[in-house]
Amino acid sequence: MQDSRHQLLPGGQLCDRLDCPVVIAAIFITGIGGTFQYGFSVSVLTSPSEFIKELVNQTCLQRYGISLDPGQVSLIWSFTVSIFCIGGLLGALVAGPLMSKYGRKQCLLFNNFTAISGAVLMLSSQKAMSFEMIMVGRLLYGINAGVSLSAHTLYLVECAPKKLRGMVGVTVATFVSFGKFSGQLLGISELLGTEQRWPWLLGFNGFTALLQLATLPFLPESPSFLLLNRGDREACDKALKRLWGDKDYTWEVEEMMKEKAAIQGVRNHSVMELIQNKNVRWQLITILITFTGLQLCGINAVYFYSFDVFRAAGIQEGQLRYAALGTGLCEVCTSIACFMFIESTGKKVLLYRGYLAMSATLVLLTITLFLQTQISWMPYCSMLLVFLFIFCFASGPSGIIAPLPGELFTQPFKSAAYTLACTLNWTGLFLLGMLFPILVVGTFFSWTLWVTFASSSSCSAAPAVACLCGFNVPETRHKTALEIAADFDRMHRKSGEAKRQSTEQDLNVAKSQRDQILILFTKHT
Template sequence: MWCTALGHDLGQARALMPPMVLGLGTNNQHSEIWYLDCYTTSKLLEYPLVIAAIFIIGIGGSFQYGFHVSVMTSPSLELVNTTGTQRYGVRLDEGQVSLIWSFLVSIFCIGGMLGSLLAEQMCKKYGRKQCLLLNNLPAILAAVLMVLSQRAVSFEMIMVARLLYGINTGVGVTLHPMYLVECAPKNLRGTVGVMVATFCSLGKFIGQLLGIGELLGTGDRWVWLLGFSGFAALLQLSTLPLLPESPRYLLLNRRDHQGYDRAAKRLWGSRDYSVDTKEMLQERTALQDIKVHTVMELLLSRSMRWPVLTIIVTFSALQLSGINAVYFYSMDVFRAAGIPEQQLRYVALGMGLCEVASSLGCAIAVGFIGRKALLLWGYIGVGVTQTLLTITLNLQTQISWMPYCSILLIFLSIFFFSSGPAGVTMSLLGEFFTHSYKPAGYAIASNINWVCMFLVGMLFPFIVKYLGSFCFMIFLFFNTTVAAFVWFNVPETNNLSALEIKQEFLKMHTKTKTKTETKTETKAKTETKTETKAETETKTETKAETETETETKTKTCGPTRFETAVDTEGHSCQTRL
């Protein structure tokens, strides 16, 4: 499996593992990892309906996001120009075609932001399952518009379809991890949460596969490529009714104890799930009133400040890590290595397959390595490989074998990113926030992701134009900053409830504050002690000076002499001379 295949790099991975993962007196590294690997996999196999939920929710959730990202630029500029000419009878110049094409690309991100905001309100009103069902309707409508756009000779229909796809993807990416994490037992939440990234990678791979010229990547079939998402939406629409509503939503929002028991038994079988129930009831007791908070209330909450800041930093880093730059330069590197032009699509498929395999490995490893260790592993690994890639890209025209080093570094960058940040970040959402803050937390994370994706899409061409391969140095700064932030500010969340994670955040930052205050108090006490000692020394010196003055006076005056005499009555007396 992944962990045993990764044997050469396990030394680095073990250095990042928490102590309780490594164990004591373990000499056989491979057998230890193999045991934990099989244990995690076998535990998941005990919950068949949870496995079904992973596939059913995934196909209409993050799969759609990954698919649209990979096929976003499949239609060529010539197709837009041809459509404009047939529709209006006017030959569009290069600037007009570029403007229309840029809008076709960016409107998907705008739809994604709208979908993220809609998801917050929809899941409050309709619940997780009902919201996911309704979310398939925009995707089906968009697929119909996309397929008909070629016959209608209308790129306006393509724009509307792109907007609807964005809304569908925004809602799906927000609700996908929320529903899955709430349906999974506590000991499998990390593994199930990482599957969100796995389906995103799978969507990219399927998009690349269908986009090759032998399938749908041609001028007359590209609308069917972009309409493929409608089939995925139909598949989820027909299978999602087989799944129950989220048990957590039924218990905490609707206060439906009978519905909760039915959903829990269907998902978790006849096993004892009293621990999960106790955790939810404790959360309800701690929160007292399960009021669903808004985005503004979450941002203004002092107790949730560090979880929110962590989500903002990690989700921004997903787009600012430079992985898009790696993909951008990959084709030039492959050409420099002598790979024929007609074979480049298949090499790109290899990159997509590497991403899928790494995501699956992350899903297996997250349960025993931990979230924090994988985040650090990913960002440090990406930063190192990007630094080396900057060097090899600048030397590949001078040294004949340097392009092969660049190819290796490209695949390593994808591996580090997919097995760390891409896989773990999504799972943090379901763990960081208590039930009342979840919709707002997911809305913030999704919008941060969409905004950063839009900014990178707009600014990256200019960055490459002026910096060339040195653009990786900008992304190195982001990766280093995020790694430092995670190391100093984020606790390990493995097998912890939302309330426990909240306490870990408070403990971590309160502990830092206490240390600072203790240091200040110690310094003040030391200064006070020094001052007291100085005063004592001053008094001693004053006393010594007084004694010295007395001695000096005595020496100056000399000894006092007396003369003894006897008076007439016979009494003796002394007379001072």
């Protein structure tokens, strides 16, 4: 009883975290060169966009003697933004095989050279008068982010004790939020968002990659990978001792040995084999719906239109960047708060409540946007709802969805699951990055796209994910992949089998009652 209370109380959770200082170090070391890169690259182009467009014009004028019209510049700009997603998709496709062959740590370690190469191109682009170098650099940043999004998440989930796995998983989203906020912060004119310093802003990813390259070698490889993929029990024990200290982790090793026995002789599966395998069908459906819902939930549209909402609320043009900083700071703070109470609340509850709250907030936000020209104080309501929407997103879906493939699937399926999930994520981002800058050329398209995102979220994506998580997905807190698979099997047992078992139970009860009546009758006679 005392142990269970220790796990539920915030003070007990804090003690558990402080008992694993190497795990805490792993969170920061892998995060700064992992999903931080993804978040930073998503937000960093907002500030220097005009300088880059000017570079495009100057390059074409110097080389070919022509000046591009705004439509042509917008097309080149859209491709510059979206090529990051193409790189991310390539990185996601190669991440699975690389992690399975070389390990999570080695994959993260050598992935830093990709980011450093991209940073060198970014830093040289202005002097070389070449916007193509920015495109190639964005492509390399995308490959780096695609690999790190999978490797960083899987490494942390496998290195953390089971009682802290939920909180450690949230830190993946926390570093995404921190990366977005850092891109916004460094992009202000007082720091790197100037005509002279913007190449250093774009090259900042290289410095974080160097930091991880210098510190990651001091961390051990994932214990789960060492035992389940390489079959090295001694190396697994050493890694656990370095990560968790001199503690009794016999129970965790026994659980890994059970999984090893269950997958004995089974190789790592491909994405197609994952899709065709009926034993993990509900886990696959969960990944497909949650990651698709993450793209359709409207969070990217809210970030895209935040400037318009703040501008309508009366914020001066020169202050819009500082107001946008508030959205990034709100997401970071909420994600850190989610880290503190996820283990006491549960992932399932946070996920479906977060999506339902997002859906309701987005409906209200759409209404206030339509009314903001008719009611003087309505723009301030819109601004408040933007922050509320980001709060709902960061308090649940943001931190829970990312580590799901590593929690729901056993070792042979993990790499394929992450590949499939990240492919969905990058495809959605690519379509958004290509279509929005081109289509949003007038008020009509802006409102049409906004209502499309609002409707898809409020009427389909968010409620669909909420219903799936509420009724068809078991709680994953403090459970292994084998236990979660058993829970899925119990929840989705075939109705015919359940009905047959119920009928057999009724017949047995009736037979028992009949036998008792016969015995009583015999005694009486």
